[in-house]
Amino acid sequence: MxxxxxxxxxxxxxxxxxxxxxxxxxxxxxxxxxxxxxxxxxxxxxxxxxxxxxxxxxxxxxxxxxxxxxxxxxxxxxxxxxxxxxxxxxxxxxxxxxxxxxxxxxxxxxxxxxxxxxxxxxxxxxxxxxxxxxxxxxxxxxxxxxxxxxxxxxxxxxxxxxxxxxxxxxxxxxxxxxxxxxxxxxxxxxxxxxxxxxxxxxxxxxxxxxxxxxxxxxxxxxxxxxxxxxxxxxxxxxxxxxxxxxxxxxxxxxxxxxxxxxxxxxxxxxxxxxxxxETLALRMERTCANALALAQMLEADDRVAAVHYPGLASHPQHDLTRKLFRASGSLFSFELKDGINCFDYLNRLTVGIPASNLGDTRTLVIPVAHTIFFEMGAERRASMGIAESLIRVSVGIEETADLLADFGAALDV
Structure with missing residues (x-):
């Protein structure tokens, strides 16, 4: 070459x-x-x-x-x-x-x-x-x-x-x-x-x-x-x-x-x-598309209090994201409405895996305030906008339909 x-x-x-x-x-x-x-x-x-x-x-x-x-x-x-x-x-x-x-x-x-x-x-x-x-x-x-x-x-x-x-x-x-x-x-x-x-x-x-x-x-x-x-x-x-x-x-x-x-x-x-x-571009195209679809579905559900993803028009830096990045990334976070326990929700998932890594081929989920941000304390978490029910999702390369069905079904209590 x-x-x-x-x-x-x-x-x-x-x-x-x-x-x-x-x-x-x-x-x-x-x-x-x-x-x-x-x-x-x-x-x-x-x-x-x-x-x-x-x-x-x-x-x-x-x-x-x-x-x-x-x-x-x-x-x-x-x-x-x-x-x-x-x-x-x-x-x-x-x-x-x-x-x-x-x-x-x-x-x-x-x-x-x-x-x-x-x-x-x-x-x-x-x-x-x-x-x-x-x-x-x-x-x-x-x-x-x-x-x-x-x-x-x-x-x-x-x-x-x-x-x-x-x-x-x-x-x-x-x-x-x-x-x-x-x-x-x-x-x-x-x-x-x-x-x-x-x-x-x-x-x-x-x-x-x-x-x-x-x-x-x-x-x-x-x-x-x-x-x-x-x-x-x-x-x-x-x-x-x-x-x-x-x-x-x-x-x-x-x-x-x-x-x-x-x-x-x-x-x-x-x-x-x-x-x-070698497959970074191929994987990112799939994971970003999956993340957008999943974030849109969750944002439209009245059992979800908030979804934080730059690919959504509701995100404060959505326009900046569109100008700067090829896509909006494969990671987002969301908050559940009061009355839905984040641990119980995560335990009902069958595709999303409770784990602390991100950028994997598999979809990984984690309750942020109770794990990776627990050490910094409630006051610092609040200053960063991290709610106690916040769930981080690192979206993988699974079929989109499977992810939508999994995260949607887990909302049904």
């Missing part, structure tokens, strides 16, 4: 490995399990360690199988480089580990995945100020920025209440102020949206979710889009300033978060995620 030709999203991902030489003509990058890499010339080994030429040093910092996945992720996000980590949370934690110092500030959306919220609370306890704001309006972000602000952090579609950040205008603000704009793209995936188009400097993906897609491997990634000027970032260590400015951020992240902190992705997991990624 000539590199000069432009191919579509799925074609590119399917054939990306074989653009480079693979042993024995394999169509997949093999799983390289070795943690050490030998060189015939000791001078070359030293040159690789010093960053003067490409190569692998030690499995914690890089591996041929993981590297192949990183290249796929970069292609998906139209980025210049990607790093893969053992989990999505490890990827987010890498930002703190490698790029922030005591006295810095992060402006973060208040509408966050529960573990991300917990991580920022930990970060705040270690000397980094974290300002939580309603990121659906850029004015709130602008008001929180101080001279100490090092990054602005948002999710595309918030998990679980599906608020959509003011992505375009926040990107413009960060570009004007010279602030690193970090966008978690997990809920939309690179198939529905590329954060680079709104000015993101770093893009996060939980590879565990829709990109891997089958609930079989943990993983996370950071992608440098090439839009941020690392030469102006104050926290780059002197030894990484020797790199070209465009490579300084990734060089420091690889060293501080992989070499020093050890948040590495295993080659076996990398292989499973890479194979899953």
């Amino acid at each position: 000539p590199e000069k030709l432009h191919y579509g999203f799925t074609t590119t991902i399917l054939h990306n490995d074989r653009r480079k030489v693979i042993e024995h003509g394999s169509l997949h990058k093999p799983v390289h399990t070795s943690v050490a890499f030998g060189y015939n010339d000791a001078r070359q080994l030293a040159s690789v360690f010093q960053g003067k030429e490409p190569g692998f040093r030690y499995g914690r910092q890089g591996n041929p199988t993981v590297s192949a996945l990183e290249d796929k992720i970069s292609k998906m996000e139209d980025g210049v480089a990607s790093l893969c980590f053992g989990t999505g949370m490890a990827a987010i934690g890498a930002l703190f580990q490698a790029l922030l110092r005591a006295g810095d500030q992060v402006v973060s959306s208040a509408f966050l995945f529960g573990n991300t919220n917990s991580l920022w609370q930990t970060v705040a306890g270690q000397g980094v100020d974290v300002a939580f704001v309603d990121a659906t309006d850029v004015a709130n972000v602008a008001a929180a920025i101080t001279p100490a602000t090092r990054m602005v952090f948002v999710e595309t579609i918030a998990n679980p209440r599906t608020q959509v950040a003011d992505l375009v205008r926040i990107g413009e603000l960060c570009r004007e102020r010279g602030i690193l704009y970090v966008v978690d793209n997990t809920m939309t995936t690179p198939w529905l949206f590329r954060p680079k188009t709104v000015g993101a400097g770093i893009v996060i993906n939980s590879l565990t979710k829709s990109i891997g897609g089958h609930g079989m491997a943990l993983g996370g990634s950071l992608t440098d889009t090439g839009l941020f000027d690392w030469s102006a970032y104050p926290n780059i260590a002197p030894n990484f300033r020797k790199q070209p400015a465009s490579q300084q951020g990734m060089a420091q992240l690889r060293a501080k978060a992989l070499r020093d902190f050890g948040a590495s992705l295993s080659p076996d997991a990398a292989h499973q995620i890479a194979v899953g990624a």
